[in-house]
Amino acid sequence: MSVEERLAALEKRVQTAEDQLEIIRLLNTYGPAVDSGANHEAAALWIEGGAYDAGGVARFIAPKDLIAMYESQGQIDLIRTGSAHLTATPHITLKGDAAEAVAYSFVIKREGDRWFVWRAAANHWSLVRTADGWRIKERFNRTIDGSDTSHETLRRALKS
Amino acid sequence: MSVEERLAALEKRVQTAEDQLEIIRLLNTYGPAVDSGANHEAAALWIEGGAYDAGGVARFIAPKDLIAMYESQGQIDLIRTGSAHLTATPHITLKGDAAEAVAYSFVIKREGDRWFVWRAAANHWSLVRTADGWRIKERFNRTIDGSDTSHETLRRALKS
Amino acid sequence: MSVEERLAALEKRVQTAEDQLEIIRLLNTYGPAVDSGANHEAAALWIEGGAYDAGGVARFIAPKDLIAMYESQGQIDLIRTGSAHLTATPHITLKGDAAEAVAYSFVIKREGDRWFVWRAAANHWSLVRTADGWRIKERFNRTIDGSDTSHETLRRALKS
Numbered sequence: 001m002s003v004e005e006r007l008a009a010l011e012k013r014v015q016t017a018e019d020q021l022e023i024i025r026l027l028n029t030y031g032p033a034v035d036s037g038a039n040h041e042a043a044a045l046w047i048e049g050g051a052y053d054a055g056g057v058a059r060f061i062a063p064k065d066l067i068a069m070y071e072s073q074g075q076i077d078l079i080r081t082g083s084a085h086l087t088a089t090p091h092i093t094l095k096g097d098a099a100e101a102v103a104y105s106f107v108i109k110r111e112g113d114r115w116f117v118w119r120a121a122a123n124h125w126s127l128v129r130t131a132d133g134w135r136i137k138e139r140f141n142r143t144i145d146g147s148d149t150s151h152e153t154l155r156r157a158l159k160s
Numbered sequence: 161m162s163v164e165e166r167l168a169a170l171e172k173r174v175q176t177a178e179d180q181l182e183i184i185r186l187l188n189t190y191g192p193a194v195d196s197g198a199n200h201e202a203a204a205l206w207i208e209g210g211a212y213d214a215g216g217v218a219r220f221i222a223p224k225d226l227i228a229m230y231e232s233q234g235q236i237d238l239i240r241t242g243s244a245h246l247t248a249t250p251h252i253t254l255k256g257d258a259a260e261a262v263a264y265s266f267v268i269k270r271e272g273d274r275w276f277v278w279r280a281a282a283n284h285w286s287l288v289r290t291a292d293g294w295r296i297k298e299r300f301n302r303t304i305d306g307s308d309t310s311h312e313t314l315r316r317a318l319k320s
Numbered sequence: 321m322s323v324e325e326r327l328a329a330l331e332k333r334v335q336t337a338e339d340q341l342e343i344i345r346l347l348n349t350y351g352p353a354v355d356s357g358a359n360h361e362a363a364a365l366w367i368e369g370g371a372y373d374a375g376g377v378a379r380f381i382a383p384k385d386l387i388a389m390y391e392s393q394g395q396i397d398l399i400r401t402g403s404a405h406l407t408a409t410p411h412i413t414l415k416g417d418a419a420e421a422v423a424y425s426f427v428i429k430r431e432g433d434r435w436f437v438w439r440a441a442a443n444h445w446s447l448v449r450t451a452d453g454w455r456i457k458e459r460f461n462r463t464i465d466g467s468d469t470s471h472e473t474l475r476r477a478l479k480s
Contacts, residue, residue, distance in 0.1 A: 003163060003167065003323060006167050006171070007167070007323065007326050007327070007330070010167070010170055010171065010174060010330055011326070011330065013174050013178065014174060014330060014333050014334060014337070016178075017174065017177045017178060017181060017337045018333065018336075018337060020181050021181075021337060021340050021341075024409060025411055025412065028408075028409055028410070028411045028423070028477075029411055029477060029478070031408075031424065031474075032411060032422055032442075032474040032475065032476075032477035032478065033474075033477075033478060035442075035464075035471070035474050036470075036471035036472070036474040036475045037471060038475055038478055041478050079466060079471070080466040081466050082440070082463075082464040082465045082466040082467075082470065083464065084424045084426075084440050084442075084464050086408055086424055088188075088191075088246055089184060089188055089249050089409050090188070091185055091188045091189055091192060092185065102192055103188070104191065104244045104246055104268075106244075106268070106275075108424075108426070108437060108440055108464070110440070110464060110465055110466065114436060114437060114438065115426075115436075115437035115439075115440040115464065116274060116275075116276070116436070116437065117268060117274060117275035117276065117277075117437075118274065119275075120242070120244050120268055120270070120275040122192075122195075122244075143242075144195075144242040144243065144244050144268070144270060144275065145242045145270060146239060146240040146241050146242040146270065147242075150196075150242065151195070151196035151197060151239070152196070154191075154192035154193075154195050154196040155192065155196045155198055156192075157188075157189060157192035157193075158189070158192065158193060158198055158201050163323060163327065166327050166331070167327070170327070170330055170331065170334060173334050173338065174334060176338075177334070177337045177338060177341060180341050181341075248348075248351075248406055249344060249348055249409050250348070251345055251348045251349055251352060252345065262352055263348070264351065264404045264406055264428075266404075266428070266435075276434060276435075276436070277428060277434060277435035277436065277437075278434065279435075280402070280404050280428055280430070280435040282352075282355075282404075303402075304355075304402040304403065304404050304428070304430060304435065305402045305430055306399060306400040306401050306402040306430065307402075310356075310402065311355070311356035311357060311399070312356070314351075314352035314353075314355055314356040315352065315356045315358055316352075317348075317349060317352035317353075318349070318352065318353060318358055318361050
């Protein structure tokens with residue numbers, strides 16, 4: 001291979017590694033934001049018009065619906081009690097300027113001197129590269145409850 | 161350094177980063193596969209003849225024993241109840257076309273409207289690079305129960 | 321861009337990816353070390369004179385105070401019962417030879433045939449690059465208890 005070809009190949013491979021690390025970082029920003037009441041920062045992880053489809057609960061459009069949900073009394077009570085929105089390390093599939101990620105998420109909530117798993121879910125994120133870096137286009141979220149829809153969400157990690 | 165030396169050094173370093181990201185991705189495929197009943201896909205994370213040594217329980221040889229175990233009634237009941245096989249981000253050590261990884265794993269199971277940690281384990285994976293990418297040669301798994309063997313499994317993260 | 325400029329840009333980008341992967345690996349060494357009684361190895365993740373500020377409990381200076389704490393009866397009982405010090409994948413911000421990381425940590429403890437979340441915390445690590453690789457200068461740790469200080473610790477992930 002020529003120097004030009006080797007440089008071009010390296011630039012592409014480094015971009016691929018960077019994209020994965022950036023998406024991991026993006027998804028790891030969510031928990032610290034929502035658990036500390038940084039509601040605008042949490043909603044800004046989505047593109048404008050992006051969606052959070054929290055199955056069986058609601059479909060929130062970013063940023064307005066998300067911020068309203070984070071500002072609700074239930075959410076305020078949750079973070080005053082003490083919560084950790086843990087996003088597991090995602091299984092990422094890159095497709096140029098789009099990407100897919102699948103991961104478990106858990107909401108761990110304080111109860112006296114212990115913590116318990118208040119919510120466990122399967123998630124599928126559709127992501128897009130923007131001028132400001134990777135952002136969420138849609139987060140599709142289904143509770144880990146043995147349902148077909150939860151299994152189908154997890155299986156999206158296996159399709160590519 | 162010459163251009164040739166710098167290119168060669170970069171190619172090696174990028175390979176090292178890619179190997180780590182690929183191994184993280186491989187291990188993160190396991191949970192979504194077993195928790196959704198994608199049993200063949202889960203077993204295909206191992207090389208043929210590879211092993212899952214689930215201490216005190218059994219030693220499963222891939223793919224046949226693994227698929228039989230995933231198809232057992234106990235496993236079917238587990239995923240219908242709702243389970244998350246969470247693999248923590250591994251501590252990886254690369255050795256050319258082989259690699260070692262150490263990480264905690266947890267099986268989080270639904271019980272009514274909560275989830276609990278049904279199993280917590282220490283894991284040591286021996287991995288090999290194949291024509292199709294990284295695969296598991298052996299997964300050595302011991303319950304987090306204070307035993308010497310569980311401590312020894314965790315200490316494998318410290319040897320290299 | 322010239323070949324020289326492209327090589328220099330690639331070297332910088334690869335360093336950035338390597339730094340993130342190395343910091344993830346460093347923080348993932350902690351649990352396997354403390355949970356297996358490898359106390360000196362755990363303390364050696366800090367620079368000499370580095371600190372573990374475990375809020376409301378104590379401020380431990382590395383390596384001496386940390387080793388003394390790990391050798392305490394409480395810690396011995398904990399690892400004989402069976403514990404997993406799980407560090408979630410951190411949100412990392414690199415600043416040359418220094419870095420910041422924010423992540424949840426959990427201590428998962430055995431109780432009979434189950435495990436429960438014995439401690440959940442927000443963490444902020446200040447890291448430094450040394451001749452031996454990245455090390456912890458300070459780990460600032462606050463329990464997930466709804467307090468302002470826990471929220472402030474999490475918000476440090478959003479500042480850069």
